[in-house]
Amino acid sequence: MMDEPQVTIGMPVRNGGQQIRTAIDSLLAQTHRNIRLVISDNCSTDETREICREYAERDSRVTLHEQPVNLGICGNFRFVLMQAKTPYFLWACHDDIWSPEFIQRNLENLMAHPSAVCSTSRVAMVSLEGDRHLSNGTFALQGDKVERLRRFLWDPGEVSRFYGVFRTEALKRSFPEDIDVFGYDWIVMALNLLEGEHLELPEVLLTREDHTxxxxxxxxxxxxxxxxxxxxxxxxxxxxxxxxxxxxxxxxxxxxxxxxxxxxxxxxxxxxxxxxxxxxxxxxxxxxxxxxxxxxxxxxx
Structure with missing residues (x-):
């Protein structure tokens, strides 16, 4: 019998198309098996809902919420976070791919560092043309909170730390309802850095689609x-x-x-x-x- 899940994965999506299959498969193949995948479909007009229903029917770890009205991007990200009842949480995009040990390695890193509230690996950004570079937004932020925030807000980079593994309650406190503005992810990360340190693993364990x-x-x-x-x-x-x-x-x-x-x-x-x-x-x-x-x-x- 599987233990109670330790990690909730929140996947907010709208029109994920066929890319979402690859993303979900890589999440369900994680070496850390005690997970819960919460998908929130934000009024998709393509086949996304049907695909997600398939996964929810055949894997008890998958839950699908079909939103009746469009929550917006920020609202949908917050929705999946607020469904989490587990000690740890991460956001997942429909067009990203995770190495099998992504959750396990970051979870172990957090458990070894009680003062930290987030751990992520390095992240590879890959364009539709196949160009590849490392994200500049995962560097560790440690020390006192003034220094953490100063360093982050001076040069946050691509903010790929947003897709790390977090302590759930600290992240919920970092995501107020009234921040639906351009750059809301920077606000969440800034408020989360008030809660504790952010760590970085040296390996590349996550690949993200790089937009122009x-x-x-x-x-x-x-x-x-x-x-x-x-x-x-x-x-x-x-x-x-x-x-x-x-x-x-x-x-x-x-x-x-x-x-x-x-x-x-x-x-x-x-x-x-x-x-x-x-x-x-x-x-x-x-x-x-x-x-x-x-x-x-x-x-x-």
């Missing part, structure tokens, strides 16, 4: 009718962080938040005014080179 920069700009245009918040999409996020972070943490982190606002404005300018692309690309190249240097130092340490 324009993917996020197109999403912004589609969902944000206000022109100001298209040009300054992180302004609502910044206000939430200012109001929710302790004063000493905000004081140490606000320069990084301002920097993120400037970078996002430049990326939107590149999208809306193509003539600015060479300038923005040049600045982005400098950022990538600096990130690769930092990553190489960590790997070689």
């Amino acid at each position: 920069v324009d993917h996020y700009q197109k999403t912004l245009v589609r969902w944000e009718p206000r022109r100001l918040y298209r040009w300054m999409p992180h302004l609502p996020m910044s206000r939430i962080l200012r109001d929710r972070l302790p004063a000493e943490v905000w004081k140490a982190s606000r320069r990084g938040v301002l920097r993120r606002n400037a970078i996002q404005t430049l990326m939107y300018a590149k999208y809306r005014i193509p003539v600015m692309a060479p300038l923005v690309n040049g600045l982005a190249s400098l950022e990538r080179a600096r990130s690769r240097t930092r990553s190489n130092i960590r790997v070689g340490a």
